[in-house]
Amino acid sequence: MLTWLQRDSLDFPPLEKALREPEGLLAAGGDLSAARLVAAYRHGCFPWFAEGQPLLWWSPDPRTVLFPNEFHLSRSLAKLLRQQRLRVTFDRDFAAVIQGCAAPRQYADGTWITTAMRDAYLELHRLGHAHSVEVWDGEQLVGGLYGLAMGRLFFGESMFSRVDNASKIGFATLVGKLREWGFVLIDCQMPTSHLHSFGARPIARSEFASYLRQYLDQPSEADWRT
Template sequence: MPVYWLPENELRFPHPKEASPDGLLAVGGDLSPERLLLAYSWGIFPWYAAGDPILWWNPDPRFVLFPDDLRVSKSMRPYFNQEKYRVTYDTAFSAVIKACSAIPRREQVSTWITQDMIKAYERLHELGHAHSVEVWQEETLVGGLYGIAMGKVFFGESMFAKATNASKFGFISLVGALKAQGYQLVDCQQETKHLASMGAKTMKRSVFLEWLRKNRNLPLVPGNWEDGVF
């Protein structure tokens, strides 16, 4: 199965069904806001190591969460009842994405959140498309996550925690806020036990693409979530 090379001067992608069995769809292109937004609208995301060409992925199956399916474990409930952490939105995007890039991952030698990726998503944040969730213990940032909001789908990218269950606290808070705003789906990209424990499940690519086809008919509503959206 061929892997497509993307020229920088053409804003396009092959159809996601052309991806290899492991989900690799294309190589090359750039990380411009226009290309990233086009990619996410089709469920395509970049994932590559520093020094390598940009790799674009669309795995099958997809790992997703319907907000109504969110599960909050008994062990997490005291964190909310006691207000152990404080959550904000879009107040420290750069700090969150840099913390995500610095957290060691199992079976991962180096981070995939390269400096070019950080700059690209910071630009998307400036344009009102990329958003962060910050989890604070007093005045210390102890957890968070970031992703892209398009229509009624939130495309999660990465999360980090420097205190017990801080990333779960942020994710649960985000899903509740998304549900209140009418969001219909959270894209978690690939399966993890961490997200499965909170209700995420696999979805066939064909079904996921149908969700995105409908979502592309909705207007983009960029903005800063710190302004009171959540």
């Protein structure tokens, strides 16, 4: 039975209570306050819902993750990085990145990044939890991605490209920095062929939970204004 969250409590049900159909649906309701979102990621779930739906919280099993040391850098992408035609920055324009991620896609009818979601993650960025990667062609933003950093874990949320390979260049640069900063895992949430091409793979939800327990409160060497 689906658990409905109470607005006066930040508690989530145990991850093993997530439904099998639809796979990984853990709870509904609550709100998008910064405190609840932080509690959700620390617990092992994330919000994902469409306009007009109630708030839905998910914890799929298996969970798609990427270990930075297992990142696969293709020859073609390595060549693009060496050419340095596009410039990559961190936390320079979070609002523009999430707006880019929320924009309509050719392959989708809508977006799950609602106005309420944008506002919530902007607040998380203001509080230092959410971070952005920007990819620039000159002074024009042509791609990027955003997510949350907690301890030595990075929780990826969404990416976008306005020119070929922009998000790939941004992601590859991010993975390199996370590896340098001592991060041990990137949460990719759900499987895609795009992520698998980078080396992402599924792990059991119980194993994912063990990474949360071990690394959420370990300090990293991150410097997001590099």
